[in-house]
Amino acid sequence: MVRHAVFALGLTLLFVSQPLLALTQLKASLDKNPMLLGETAVLELVADGDVSRQPDFSVLEPYFEVQGPSIGQQMQVFNGQASRTTSWRLLLKARDTGRFVIPAFTLEGVSSSPIEVEVQKAPERSSQNKELLFVESSLEQEKLYVQQLSYLTVKIYFKGDLQRGSLNEPKVAGLSIEQQGKDQEGTELVNGERYRTFTRRYRLIPEQSGEFTIPPAILSGEMLDRSTGRYDYFAQTQSVTATSNSLTLRVEPQPVDFPGDWLVAGLVELTEEWSPAGTSVRQGEPVTRTITLTALDVAANQLPDLPQTTPDGVKLYREQPQSKQAERNGRLVAQKVFSMAVVASKSGELTLPEIRLPWWNAKTNQLEYAELPAVTLQVAAGENTGADTAPALSTSPAVTAATTATSPWAWTHSSSALFLLWLSTVALWVWQALKARAVPQVSKTVTEPAKARMNPKKLQQAAHANDAALCRSWLLDWAEQYFGERPHSLSQLGHWCGQDEFRQQLEGLNKALYQPGSAPWQGKALWQSWSRLELQKQSSHARLAPLYPNM
Structure with a gap:
């Protein structure tokens, strides 16, 4: 009994201690508009606060027979913050036909919006059966x-x-x-x-x-x-x-002179993000470019790939595009996200050409282009890197192997070493895939933290073995469970986590994957940095970005 009394007292003190928030919003709504002469409609006025005064409803009496109001109050506590609402409900019956305006009501300096209502004459009753x-x-x-x-x-x-x-x-x-x-x-x-x-x-x-x-x-x-x-x-x-x-x-049919892949929509837009931000890069070091294609009244599987060209001096390592769709205000909005690592292989000024995606405007019935302007990169010379040195073979699944042999058909000791390394990489992928199939799927209803669901020992073993590819794979899988969405790159994962130490370790892992050979990568610091992460679960990454922010 004492415990219950203490709990009730604490709950009461919690409610009493919450400050009374000032009234900020007053909403009026009518459940029937237009309404028939002789029928009753419900007018509801809702204030976002605990209001003791009552609005003046007498202004309705010249046009309506008014019953009420009935008053209701609600309180909710979320994360220790209390919110209160006060509502008034009235029954209105129009005195005559025509158009009338329910005026704005004002409380504590806050006003509702007026409502224009039409009252129509009720149909005459007859012996004929009405269509049900x-x-x-x-x-x-x-x-x-x-x-x-x-x-x-x-x-x-x-x-x-x-x-x-x-x-x-x-x-x-x-x-x-x-x-x-x-x-x-x-x-x-x-x-x-x-x-x-x-x-x-x-x-x-x-x-x-x-x-x-x-x-x-x-x-x-x-x-x-x-x-x-x-x-x-x-x-x-x-x-x-x-x-x-x-x-x-x-x-x-599709217009015969349409250039490129056919895309017909209500609106198409291209946006891009760079991580890290800015146009200053270092030779041989990867930066992540993420391009998002958004279209209105298009299904996700209808979105085409981007028409991109790669200039000399730049290597692009593209990841698999990700598509998603959602309903907004009764219409379908689709997005396709293209993420790629951009590596400059020579210093100086390099320009990535503009991107122009043709599409057919279904509203204006004409050809249009969604465009991204050209991007000029200022590339600083890298350390221990020649002017024309390309990234060496990477064990990352996202990077394509490149050889530096003079003849593409000559078989040398280097070719043998590269071939053995490639075979070991393939074996590692197969082993990981078989192992992943053997692990039972975790139910989506489990609410334990992602660290508890995934075995951190796997990351620890990979980090201590200095296996960069396996560390990258584990971290991306972990991020997908933790944030509800798989990041497009390690740079994006670092941005989500928002902690400088871990972000620096991810940049070092990126360099080991995209520019191996410059210095041996040591994974122990990455494991220690991940172990010290303190995160709050976020779900905003999985949401579709708004096409019309003001809608």
Whole structure:
């Protein structure tokens, strides 16, 4: 009992000790707009604070019959911080038809937005049976290009109690049709009658040109028959069906003069990041360039590769591109991330040419280009590096081997050594892959820290054996578990961790992978630096960057 009393007292002190936050937001909403004359709508006003005063609702009385308000208060505690909301709910019944403005309400210097509401005359009742259920289908665009993504909408209108229902899935040869997001529930006025609605959206991609007919959507379900019983448990259900209209879609072929890989979208954008930032680099030392291709109304698998050229004096070591997609405001947004290590093999000024990606603007119906300007690098001479020295053979899976033999067909002792090194690398990859298959997959529901799920001894053994490739592989696997997303490079991992000592060790590991031979790499310091990491789990890396920040 004493323990419970102490706990209750501590909880009370926690709540009392939280400062009363100043009111910063006041929101007003109406659940029916337009509304019918004679029906009741709910007006709700919500303040983000503990408010003792009540707004003046008398301004509504000239236009509405007002009941209420009912007042509600809520409090939440998150990470030791308390937040409070106060809400007022009123029932409004319009006195006449027309357009009216529910004025802004003001509390403590904060005002809500006014609401313009339309009141329509209710339809006259007749002995004719009103339609209880119907379905409508619509296309956002009735004319598309091949591979152009668009949206098909199926909306169910019903009155009464729809107990259950099933909607057939649209299937058309030559069209890829997949459901987009979840079903949305709402209400809508149709010819003066208010219906409840369920809306289902599909994304549609034509795979070939020509004319297509999308068959009607068919709803089969059961509705409660109120005439057979006053209460739900006495009332019987009746089977109902409804069929929508069919649709015609015309698909045009790709323009014959389109340059490059075909890409049709609502918007395309290219952005880039350098790690470390800046255009000053050192000869033979890798820097990471990450280019992100973002497109609106495009699926992730439709995004093409980038048209890139490599100038003399620069080596590019590309990693496998990563693609992802997400729904934003009912539309599909896709991204493709290209990450590469850039190594300058000679000093001086080097220019990476501009990148121009052609795409077809579906809104303006014309050719456009997404562009990244040319980048000029100032390359300082590296230590113990000749002017034209290329990176030596790397045991990293991300780096392609390069030989310095005079003739590509001459077999020398160096060739034998390189061949044996290559065989050992392949054997190491196979051993790692077989070992990874033998390890059971960890359930995603486990909430233990990633350090506990992965065996740190593997990193310790690889570091003490000075195995740079195995250390890189383990660290990237660990980062994928810990942050929820696999980093594109060791430089990006260092940026995520944000600790200088560990970042310096990763840069040394990068140099060992991309420029071996300059000095023997020692992995013990990397292991010690990783062991001292203190991180907080982050999930923001796995989110799709906003295409429209202000939407």
